[in-house]
Amino acid sequence: MNWEHKDLLGVRELSREEILFLLESADSFKDISRRDIKKVPALRGKTVITLFYEASTRTRVSFEIAAKRLSADTVNISTGTSSVTKGETLKDTGRNLQSMRPDFIIIRHSMPGAPHMLSRILDSSIINAGDGAHEHPTQALLDLFTIKEKKGTLDGLKIAIVGDIAHSRVARSNIFALKKFDTEITCCAPPTMLPPNLGELGVNIEYSLDKAVIDKDVIMMLRIQKERGGTAYIPSVKEYSNLYCLREEHVSRAKHDVIIMHPGPINRGVEISDQVADGSYSVIIDQVENGVAVRMAVLFLLAGGES
């Protein structure tokens, strides 16, 4: 297999083979984080800029730790304290950063396509850390890594994705990625939170959480995307949680070895109950640990192939 990508803009353009190759590399990188000396020299002398136009805890820290464990130098820009507040455009910010010769720019932006635009005008490798409601490729890759780690395979699994699908880049990237494998995906949400023509992606649609969880190997919960107006699509958060909050009674209807996933941040009592979030079947914390390994693999693979 040859890795041909300079950037990671979405999982949609990755092949099944490329995804498996990346996950296999990530497995080796996971060992680094469990050693006493959590650092390898692989990206020595490389510069990584994280440019986040939206709030983030996990993703930004995860990328920074991943880069540092590969010996890269990292610079973090949060737009609240940058020249963006003085009216600089994304294009200008990108060109100015480029002139300081970073090897990677990791961007999160509320506009779908923002990383793609940067990749067309800049030489640095661009990594999409979330663009609006479009894609969040490293989240999908770490989710696949976690599923594969727990289930041993990605093929033959039944997966429910529950929550604000219409506004969720995590749902979109996961559907793109999981459909490259032999999976059966059921999307579950109130009708207002399901995008039109969702069925064209090859997924089942189920409005009832009670039914959606039956016989599932994996249940992936999503929060309501308040920053994208998610609460306007439901009568009230209380009513939503009455109907769509994952509780132990739901988990018992899934397969006995079901795993419960959530990209975080979780809203306890809204989309997931305390008992489920902290239950033995919850892999939410594993997802975060695996995020560092997967992002190390992404940076490492994109760093190759310059000659």
Next chain:
Amino acid sequence: MEGNRILLDEKAMERSINRITHEILEKNHGAGNLSLIGIRTRGVFLAKRVQDKVRAIENRELSLGILDITMYRDDIATLKTPQVKKTDITFNLNDINIVLVDDVLHTGRTTRAAIDAIMDLGRPNTIQLAVLVDRGSRQLPIQPDYTGIFHTAGPKEEIFVKLRETDDRDEVVLTTSL
């Protein structure tokens, strides 16, 4: 046009590994406090053979670790698709004597990467180097402690180590492009 010459056949390779094993045991006064680390891919199979021979000679089981040096290479940017594999060393490296095993020693860069990788995993007492073929042309000040054969390969020469674990037979072949 290419010319092939066999530097080691199956019998000769067996004798070389036998001798290397005896030299390792002689220098280290037996197999106590000694462990083997093979560099992926063929170094691992050679290390396993040394492990088997030590078992036969001294009736002792040496621990054997597998080292992947990809993350420690100095030329990642030039690799099209850098492929990392698992490092599998489950024993404590502190204060032990390690014999690092590889098939071919050339520039010394792989050995440099392996030493750095080992140092990140612990603080061994010594690291010794065993190679089946030393083909010269070092770019770093690194020398083997145990050598199967030495052959200074010219610029048009290439050395291939074949092992029955991954290839169809045991031999070392010198290929000259004419």
